[in-house]
Amino acid sequence: SLRNIQYGGGPMPSRVIAEALDAFPCTLIQGYGQTEGTTMTFLSQEDHIRAIRDGYRTERLRSCGREGYVTSVRIVDKDGNLVPKDGKTPGEIIVRSPANMLGYFQRPDLTAETIREGWMWTGDIATWDEESYCFIVDRAKDMIISGGENIYSVQVEEAIAKHDAVLEVAVIGVPDDEWGESVKAFVVLKPDRTASEAEIIQIAKENLASYQKPRSVEFVDALPKAPTGKILKRELREKHS
Structure with missing residues (x-):
């Protein structure tokens, strides 16, 4: 059934x-x-x-x-201009729909920042291909800036997840005196499987540009999650704030 x-x-x-x-x-x-x-x-x-x-x-x-059927979706730059549908130019997802909220309760400032000319700015950074399939690369607040380079945590997580021993992974930026931020990965391994920090960094290096690879890896028993199962990166960041 x-x-x-x-x-x-x-x-x-x-x-x-x-x-x-x-x-x-x-x-x-x-x-x-x-x-x-x-x-x-x-x-x-x-x-x-x-x-x-x-x-x-x-x-x-x-x-x-x-x-979807009742939504209009665009991916735009900071000025609201459409980014190319080339699968590689990032922009922010904006949405117009009758299902969108009217605004935040008693927060006209946040409402004005989020809803502009009928479009809701989601805070999600994405690319799109020639048929408008959207590929989220990160939340704007989760993007890591290291040595002046933008690093999208989702891309690093996808690379690390290719390791056979990895069950779950979350990537954040941590303060770094030299680079501003450096990439750190929190990894949960599958039961009875092992992996070293060097292995995790290596598989990331094989699938990404060198500057995107994590500089440190911490193996944990579990990742902090909301009741919906979504990983709470803010709790990981709080440990390094």
Whole structure:
């Protein structure tokens, strides 16, 4: 009787999607949204099946899909201009929808900052491809600036997650006297598996530019999470503030 599994909070590794499609007689749909604006984009069940079963545009499994039926989605620069649909130029996701909030309670200043000319600025940094599939690269507040370079924590996490022993990973920027911030990874290993700091740094280096790799790795038993299961990076940052 199970027909569909819907998930959110971030893309799932393609390995997990393939295992889910094999294990359950149903389809998968990913939704991206915020409390302020409900679900804004969808990665459809057809997108999942075509990527896993047919090998078509498998990179789109890392995306959060395209705009939904009642939403208009754009990715823009700081001045509100559309960024190219080239899959590599980052900008901020903005959304116009009747489902968007009217504003923050008793916070007209924050409302004015977030809703501009009918568009809600989400604070999520993303790229998009030629068919408007959106690839979130980070929350604006989670972006790491090290030695003047912008480093997106999600990209580092995706690289580290390629290690077979890694169950979960969260990446943050920590204060660094020389670089301003340096990249630190918190890693949860799978049961009965081992990995060294050098291995984690190496797999990141193999999949990223050298400046993006973590300079330190801390192995932990669990990552702090909200009741929804979302990793609370602010709690990790508080340890280093």
